[in-house]
Amino acid sequence: MAKGISLQLEVNVLQQGGRMIRFKDDTRIGLPESFETKNVKNSSYKLNSIEIPLLINYTFKIKPLWKPSIYAGASYSYTYNVNETYQKTGNLLPGEDIIATVSGSQNATNLFNASRLNLIVGANLKLPLTSKFLLLIDMRYLNGATSARDKYSYMEKAGFGTDIRTNSFLTKLGIIMPLSGLK
Numbered sequence: 001m002a003k004g005i006s007l008q009l010e011v012n013v014l015q016q017g018g019r020m021i022r023f024k025d026d027t028r029i030g031l032p033e034s035f036e037t038k039n040v041k042n043s044s045y046k047l048n049s050i051e052i053p054l055l056i057n058y059t060f061k062i063k064p065l066w067k068p069s070i071y072a073g074a075s076y077s078y079t080y081n082v083n084e085t086y087q088k089t090g091n092l093l094p095g096e097d098i099i100a101t102v103s104g105s106q107n108a109t110n111l112f113n114a115s116r117l118n119l120i121v122g123a124n125l126k127l128p129l130t131s132k133f134l135l136l137i138d139m140r141y142l143n144g145a146t147s148a149r150d151k152y153s154y155m156e157k158a159g160f161g162t163d164i165r166t167n168s169f170l171t172k173l174g175i176i177m178p179l180s181g182l183k
Contacts, residue, residue, distance in 0.1 A: 008055040014077060016166045017046040022154055035100065039090030045108060047148065047166065048081040053120055067126040067134075074145070075118045077166075084108035116166070117145040126176060138172035 019042070026037040055073035062068060085105040092100040122140025129135050144165030153161030 004059045004061075006057045006059070008053075008057045008071065008073075010051075010053045010055070012051045012053065014049045014051040015046055016049070016148075016168050017044060018164075018166075019044050020152065020154070020164075022156060024156060033091070033094040035090040035092055039088050041086050041088045043084050043086040043108075045112075046083045046085075047079050047112060048083075049077040049079045051075050051077045051118070053118075055120060055122075065128045068123065069126075070121075070123045071140075072121045073119075075120055075142070077116050077118060079109070079112055079114050079116070079148070082107065082109045082112050084111075112149050113147060115146075116148055118166070119143045119145050122170075124172075129175070132178055134176040136172065136174040136176050138170075138174070140170050140172075142166070142168045142170060 022041045022043070024037070024039050024041065027033050031037045053073055053075035055071040057069050057071040059067050059069045083105060084107075085103075087101055087103050089099065089101040092098040120140055120142050122138065124136060124138035126134040126136055144167055146165070147163035148166045149164040151161040152164050
């Protein structure tokens with residue numbers, strides 16, 4: 001490859017998340033009003049994934065030992081677990097003014113796509129710590145090219161909704177050490 005250009009392959013453990021709200025009203029389809037058929041649910045989700053980025057990296061030389069880089073590429077993410085933490089609020093007794101809120105958590109992996117693709121742009125700086133070790137400061141933006149969840153509707157109504165994508169700003173701090181010469 002041309003001087004300063006390289007390919008970079010990584011394997012990362014990635015955790016992303018966000019919040020969603022849902023208004024459930026099954027009385028519209030004829031079910032009797034109860035806490036389970038009519039409520040508001042506010043959820044936080046954590047998606048745990050294995051991510052494999054492939055990046056094209058260009059390294060500059062500002063000082064002999066300083067090595068800043070910019071890069072772009074794509075990644076494949078496999079989501080192996082999604083945890084939902086929620087609060088659900090509704091009328092406990094229909095016709096009465098008794099509002100209740102319950103909290104809980106559950107596995108929500110089945111609500112999200114297991115595989116997705118991302119686009120990545122970023123930059124990093126490698127600074128010398130010792131003659132063999134470098135300090136890595138890395139910042140990147142990850143843009144979901146495919147959806148993490150298809151056709152999400154806050155009303156749970158067929159025909160309404162939008163695809164949800166994972167977009168994240170990531171920072172890394174690390175140590176780079178040579179593999180050769182280690183015994």
